[in-house]
Structures are given as C-alpha cells and as structure tokens.
Amino acid sequence: MKYTTEIIIKLSLSEFIKKLNSPENMKHWQEGLIDYEHISGTPGQIGSKMRLNYKLGNRSMELVETILHTKLPNELHLTYDAKGMHNVQENYFEETSDGFTKWTSKSEFIPTTFMLRMVTLVIPSAFKKQTKKYMQNFKNFAENGISVANA
Template sequence: MQYTIKVLIEKPIEEVMKVYDSPEKKKHWVKGLLSTEHISGTPGSFGAKMKLNYDFGNYKTGIIEMITKHNLPNEFHANYTLKGLRIIQENHFISTEEGFTKWISNNELQPTNFKMNAMISLMPSTFKKETKINMENFKYYMEKGISVFKPKQSY
C-alpha cells in the first residue's frame, strides 16, 4: 500500500530542520516514543540504524530505523522495520514563498506476515491516519511548542 501525506508548517525550513533532525526531540511529536538507541553507522547519515522504543500502554515495541537518504534540508528517507511490517518513507521539505515549510511524506507499507497483510487490507486508513497525526504533531510542536511526550511516572 502506498500513500502520501502533506503538511504546511508555518516556520522557516532552517528552524524545522533543527528539530526534525534531532533524535532527542522526536519524542515531542511522535506519540508513544520513549527513547531512541543508536545501533550502527554514523548517526544521521546514510546507512545509520537506530532503535525507536515505544510504549502504547498495553503494547510495547521497538522499531528499527535505517536511513536511506539524508539530504537535509530537502530530503530524508528511511526504512522502518517492525514485527510484520516494513515501511519505506521518503520525506521531502520545500521552502514556500511565504517562508514556510511544506512537508511531503511518501509512504509504502510492505507487510511481511499474513496478520499484517490482513490489517493493511482491512484498515488502510489506520496507517494513513497515524502518519498524518505524527506530522500534525510535529507542526503543532514547531508552531506552538505543544509536546505529546508524557514521561512515565513512578509511584
């Protein structure tokens, strides 16, 4: 399954890249992200791998990100691998005449097991919606400083 999501961020591309290219800030716009762990390669460059650790309440998972193109401020491409699914994502950033940033994210979902294939077939809008939410969270974080990060509380 392939789809494209677009978002206009009312900030200059230089400011957008400072946040987008920071693994430490990713938790402020990717809901459920607890931490990132460098696995291999030079961080932020072609071939680098990083583990993204998520907590969705009853469901905890790790997703492996491998950078396939790092040409910021214009492009950032990566493959994401998790149980049953591989996501190929190509992100393009364009500076508008108004000095804003247009973010275009092209996504291809490749199921690697029957269960995920069925989920994609039966609920394709779920995956598109999740991408759109993350992109809009980034927009709100950039424009208004609103973070989705909720630190775990100890009792």
C-alpha cells in the first residue's frame, strides 16, 4: 500500500530540520514513544539503525528505523521494521516562497503476515490517518511547543 501525505510547517527549512533531526524531540510528536536506542552505524548516516519502543494503549510495539538515504536538508528516506510490517518512508522537504517548509512523505507499507495483509486491504485509511496525525503532531510541536508527551 502506497500513499503520499503533505503538510506545511511554519518554520524555515533550517529550523524545521533542526527540530525534526533531534531524537530528543521525537517524544514530543510521536505519540506513544517511550524510548529509543541507537543500535548501529553512525547516527544520522546511511545504514544507521535505531530501536524505537512504543506503548499504544495496552499494546507495545518495537520498530527498527534504518536510514536508507539522506540529503538533508531536502531528503531523508527511512525504513521501519516491526513484527509483521515493513514500512518505507521517503521524506522530502522544501522551503516555500513565504519561508515555511513543505514536508512531503511518501509511504509504502508492506505487510509480512497474512493478518496485517488483510488489515491493509480492509482499513488502509488507518495507516494514512496515523501518518497524518504524526505530521500534525510535529507541526503543533514545532510551531507552538505543544508536546504529545504532556497529553
């Protein structure tokens, strides 16, 4: 399943990248993130891996993030692997004519189990909604200092 999501953040591209590229800031916009750990490679470089642990209601989830491609401040491509799911995210950032940042995220979810294959077929909107929510959470944090960690 593939889809594209866009959002405008009212920050310059350099300020946007500073906030987005800080692992310490993730807890402020990635709802449910309880901790993260760098596990291999040079942080921020191609091949670098980070383990992310989430608590979503009664459910725990572990993801491994891998940097596939980076040309900051304009591109950052990552994969996220979890039990039953492989996600590829291509992120593009561009400064708008009014000095803000347009963030375009191209997502591809590849289920690796029958159950998750069915979920992506039956309710693909759940994945799109989650991506949009995280992007909106980032916007709220970056522009207004509103953290989901305090919610």
